[in-house]
Amino acid sequence: MRAHAGIPPSRRRFLALAAGGAVGASSLSGCALRVSTGVSGPGETVTLMVKPDDLSADLLAQAQKDIGIKIATVPYDITKLIAMMTNGNPPDLVRGVGATDTPYFAARDVMEELDPYFARSGVLDVADLDPVNDLWRYDGRIQGRGPRYGMAKDYSQDSMFWYNTALFDEAGVGHPPELEPVTYEEWLENAKRLTRRRNGQTTVFGGSYNGVSAPTLLASLAVAAGGGIFNDDFTRVDFTTPPARKALNWYVEYGRTGVGPSILQPDPNGWDGPTYQAGRMAMSNCGYWLGGVINADAELAPHSRLAPAPVFQGGRRVSPCQAGTGLWMPRKARNKDAAWRVFEWFFGEAPAKARAAGGWGIPTLRSLRPLMPAQEPHQRRVLKVQEAELEHFSVIAFTPYATVDSLAAVFNRFAPAAMKGEMSVDTLARRLNSVMNEQLERGKEQVG
Incomplete structure (x- = not known):
């Protein structure tokens, strides 16, 4: 990567991020939020930048009960995100749309590669991942292959x-x-x-x-x-x-x-x-x-x-x-281990099972597909069509x-x-x- 004279590569990538995100460079000087305690273990706070309907108050309370981690949320806003990352205080996890955000942010070197986390996880097995999660992969040139940078919470084949x-x-x-x-x-x-x-x-x-x-x-x-x-x-x-x-x-x-x-x-x-x-x-x-x-x-x-x-x-x-909405971890996140535990819980434990059972999208773990609604005749008919359609899924970069x-x-x-x-x-x-x-x-x- 070539650098402009006088601008370190990492700083230039942040400036590029701001320009490409249609926000002024002046926004980079905004106040950053401190997003985590820096303490490992139970009682730690992990900050997520999400939209209001991503995590309900009940779900936040359930997280503390299930995994002993407090989740603080910051409303998703790309201007604030860039300011927080530039000032060295990024959220621990960020909402993203895999189909479009993965290449944009990965090319700017601000996303943490998650393959080492998946490799040692007892909750999220790479072999169990639905192919839609390839939207969250980028090898520096082509989306759909290379390192994993995030995961979809659920999905639809959006042309159906x-x-x-x-x-x-x-x-x-x-x-x-x-x-x-x-x-x-x-x-x-x-x-x-x-x-x-x-x-x-x-x-x-x-x-x-x-x-x-x-x-x-x-x-x-x-x-x-x-x-x-x-x-x-x-x-x-x-x-x-x-x-x-x-x-x-x-x-x-x-x-x-x-x-x-x-x-x-x-x-x-x-x-x-x-x-x-x-x-x-x-x-x-x-x-x-x-x-x-x-x-x-x-x-x-x-x-x-x-x-x-x-x-x-x-x-x-x-x-x-066309979406594959989920979460990704900034490369400079401060509480990566605790953030990963929240990641595991959100994508592989109680919240994921509830989403699957409610019909709010196809689960992104194959093992959760049996939870998709099939109690009523109309639900079984829908499931038959959806299961057949999975054969025609492809990543469009x-x-x-x-x-x-x-x-x-x-x-x-x-x-x-x-x-x-x-x-x-x-x-x-x-x-x-x-x-x-x-x-x-x-x-x-x-x-x-």
């Missing part, structure tokens, strides 16, 4: 979709096959037929298909079309290649038709769950984890089905995970040179015009290439 059979029947639309995928073209046609409008307002969305974020969705769609959006070293995007253009065109058409929530027509609830639960959405591509909502609704659950990820005509059958949020901001800036018919898809592709590649070039220079 749920559908409401009652709404299909009302519209006279045939149900998708149970185990064979429909094409993306068929999915969109069905969504058009299922959409209901009254007095200029959408009363029922035919289908929602936005993925976890626009960049990860487009990356997944392009692979399904037989290519990708990145070049081989992830330093550039190219939306003008036939597979990437097919992916872009499909998503623009989805937004143009107004069959589902989009940047033109946001769901007022902010996500699919409440709208689907209210019977106002016929299809939702939230993936298996939405079953946590569906299973709790006795009226909705019997009418809900899970379907395989669609395919493009002539394309590949792939069913990726993401660039280390820009945050997913920064690339999403570029898409959100230009795509509405194309969805309104004010810009051609070819013009949109060129503009995305131009602005995103400027970001990626800066990121490449910063990482070295």
Whole structure:
């Protein structure tokens, strides 16, 4: 790695982290929080930077009871995270999205390699890890191989979709096959037929298909079309290649038709769950984890089905995970042994078992799969589809040179015009290439 004159490599990587995370360098001088006691053993405090719904108050109390470690939480905020790491006081564990955060942070050398911890763990056996945890691996060039930097707490194959059979029947639309995928073209046609409008307002969305974020969705769609959006070293995007253009065109058409929530027509609830639960959405591509909502609704659950990820005509059958949310340990964390014990507990003991039994995502330990809900006939039907879909899982690697949020901001800036018919898809592709590649070039220079 080459260093800029006068700036030590480690410091430069932090500066690169700040720039790539779209926060000003001035934020690096912010006050840092002291995050742990520095004392080993029972009674120690481990600090996690997480979102409010990651760890409930009951779960925090359970941690102290189960493993004798107090967990303090700091709200997740990338600006604060960078300030804390730069000032030498990082959290002990940090929330992250494996699909996009792993290459970004690992390339900046701020993540602890966890292979030695896994090797001596009596709770987390590498042989028991679901392949989705490969999203948390990065060898310096390619995501999905090399050292492990974190672990997913649960996951879904995010191109799969749920559908409401009652709404299909009302519209006279045939149900998708149970185990064979429909094409993306068929999915969109069905969504058009299922959409209901009254007095200029959408009363029922035919289908929602936005993925976890626009960049990860487009990356997944392009692979399904037989290519990708990145070049081989992830330093550039190219939306003008036939597979990437097919992916872009499909998503623009989805937004143009107004069959589902989009940047033109946001769901007022902010996500699919409440709208689907209210019977106002016929299809939702939230993936298996939405079953946590569906299973709790006795009226909705019997009418809900899970379907395989669609395919493009002539394309590949792939069913990726676009998130893989979990935890990672900063390289300069102060309480690594205690943090690892929390890590083991969260991913392999009581919390993991409760998540698996609730249907909130597929467990990331194979040994926990028998806990997935299968008591009711509709749950067994869902499980049959999900188990068959696991054969088609693959890691779709993401660039280390820009945050997913920064690339999403570029898409959100230009795509509405194309969805309104004010810009051609070819013009949109060129503009995305131009602005995103400027970001990626800066990121490449910063990482070295």
